[in-house]
Amino acid sequence: MTRCRLCGSEAMASVVDLGATPPCESFLAADQLDQPEPAYPLHLRVCTDCWLAQIPPLITPEETFKEYAYFSSYSTSWVEHARTFVDDAAARLDLGTGAFVVEVASNDGYLLKHVVDRGIRCLGIEPSVNVGAAARDGGVPTLTEFLSPDTGSAVRAEHGPADLVVANNVYAHIPDVVGFTEGLRALVADDGWVSIEVQHLLTLIEENQYDTIYHEHFQYYTVASAIRALASGGLALVDVELLPTHGGSIRLWARPAEVAGEPSQQVVDVLAREKAAGLQELSGYTEFSARVAKVRRDLLKFLITAAERGETVVGYGAPGKGNTLLNHCGIRPDLLAYTVDRNPYKHGRFTPGTRVPILPPERIAADKPDYVLVLPWNLRAELTEQLSFVHEWGGRLVFPIPELSIVEVAS
Structure with missing residues (x-):
């Protein structure tokens, strides 16, 4: 990797080299055990200009997500986490039956089914054919596509702008950070909200959670680097929540930059924690x-x-x-x-x-x-x-x- 995928800098420093592994969701059938199995380097580096941690894009999302082995609904706690989020978001944003909610990487409908139950119009955008089909079978309208600026614009033209766009555990899964963020901006109403959940690099490093480094995860965010990523597509961070999910995640609440206003005190506090942990200098990564x-x-x-x-x-x-x-x-x-x-x-x-x-x-x-x-x-x-x-x-x-x-x- 010679350049940062967010800012284009060549100032890349090694964080940890895990050798070479196969893609983590490429489970083998019995008749594949005597066949060659590709493995790819798994080497995490950090850009010392924008501090986005990242691995090289050696596999494409198309290779991974067209047929996918992960179904969110098999985790009871994750489904409950989604239900609580929908309840809280509906109250926070006053989402009634006239609202429109879009979830990107909606998987098998684990979250949007709670939106359907509330009588709120919704749409899932899910690239995996098999899990998207499971969502539709469960009554969740789902479009089988990857999010891009063009996809976002097309959905907006057909369905209208979204009052809330949800992107849980996907912001790390896309190598084109800028294009994906532009897609989120295309989906959301000019006065709407975007909610993103992604693992927090701070807890990943503090808690030795290195097994969450794999080829599907192209980058790993601090709040500081997420602010830069959101800005690349015209979004601004308004608030952040610290979550226990996946060993420690952040929920980023963003809005179109024109209406965002000043970030909350919680954003200021988490940025200070990251700085104190040395994550905006190499000292936070060396051990x-x-x-x-x-x-x-x-x-x-x-x-x-x-x-x-x-x-x-x-x-x-x-x-x-x-x-x-x-x-x-x-x-x-x-x-x-x-x-x-x-x-x-x-x-x-x-x-x-x-x-x-x-x-x-x-x-x-x-x-x-x-x-x-x-x-x-x-x-x-x-x-x-x-x-x-x-x-x-x-x-x-x-x-x-x-x-x-x-x-x-x-x-």
């Missing part, structure tokens, strides 16, 4: 690589010791982030017999690169393993409750991040 290496060593030491004792370790979940962790650590079925997932799309498939089998969740109760390695560690509270039954045979849960944690589950 991250060493802390990542310790996560890898500690997890491998645990797995090797368990194997030598004849103890069984299986996984819970097959999230994209888990595949960054498995590949970086070199964890294969000799150390992790299998993992399970609630999403039936993944059953009978294998994790990319490491070829760990993915089975239905019922296998854990049937096999009674000694340990369950929880790969979606960000859902710790939800999954600790879901997996409480492992105490029946003395099984324990293992969380790899932010540091190795072995938990005895209460009944």
Whole structure:
């Protein structure tokens, strides 16, 4: 990578190099196991001019998202998070039945179904054919497209401007930051609102959340770099919320620059926290690589010791982030017999690169393993409750991040 994709600067500094891995959602069918599997460098750098952290765009969104393995509705807590957001946004923005809401990267309708239930007109824009079809089957109007300035203008011409545009967990997934932001501006009414949720680089670094670095995530935002990104498309940040989702996210409330006004005190406060953490100078990034290496060593030491004792370790979940962790650590079925997932799309498939089998969740109760390695560690509270039954045979849960944690589950 020679130039920053936001400001064009060549002043790029290394943050952490995770080697080369396959795309994290490219789960393998059994008949693909003897075929070549492409892997791409996964090297996070930061622009020392605008401070946008980013990886090279080695794969395209079209390669990843036309057929997608992730269905948001399989996470109970995420659906509840979406419902709460819709309730709060409707109250905050006074959204009634005459309003129009658009969600970009709307997945299987996990959020917009709550908008439909309120009788508010809405539209999802979702590039993945299979999950978009699931949304339509669930009664959520969904357009199968990638967002661009042209797509935004076309939707606005056909449906009118949106009072609220929602973009949850997608602002990191697009290499053309400027074009995507221009698309958001094209969708939103001149006096409307844009709500964006994206992982916060501050918590990613502070909590060693390096497994959320993968090829689908082209960039990683602080509030400071998000302000610059929004401005590139004619939007201005008005407010920010700190969220616990995905290990620590930010919800950015933006408006067209002409009507935005001054940012809230919360924006000022979070910018001060980022500056105090050194994220607008190289000092905030220099120790991250060493802390990542310790996560890898500690997890491998645990797995090797368990194997030598004849103890069984299986996984819970097959999230994209888990595949960054498995590949970086070199964890294969000799150390992790299998993992399970609630999403039936993944059953009978294998994790990319490491070829760990993915089975239905019922296998854990049937096999009674000694340990369950929880790969979606960000859902710790939800999954600790879901997996409480492992105490029946003395099984324990293992969380790899932010540091190795072995938990005895209460009944």
